[in-house]
Amino acid sequence: MVAFAVKLTRTPSDMCDSDVEELRAAGFSDRDILDIVEVAAYYAYANRIADGLGIDLEPWIPDD
Numbered sequence: 001m002v003a004f005a006v007k008l009t010r011t012p013s014d015m016c017d018s019d020v021e022e023l024r025a026a027g028f029s030d031r032d033i034l035d036i037v038e039v040a041a042y043y044a045y046a047n048r049i050a051d052g053l054g055i056d057l058e059p060w061i062p063d064d
Contacts, residue, residue, distance in 0.1 A: 020033055
C-alpha cells in the first residue's frame with residue numbers, strides 16, 4: 001500500500017493495472033484501493049495549494 005501511494009505521488013503517469021492488481025492480491029478491496037488513491041490525491045492537492053500560496057508550516061510542526 002505504501003509503495004503504491006509513493007508511486008502515485010511521485011510518478012502518477014507510471015501507474016498501471018498491475019499496481020491495482022498487486023493491492024487486490026494483498027487483500028485490499030476495491031473500496032480500500034479507492035480510499036488509498038483518494039487520500040494520496042487529497043494530500044498532493046492540499047500540499048500544492050499550500051506551496052503555491054506560500055503557506056508556512058505551523059510553528060509546532062518540525063521542519064526536517
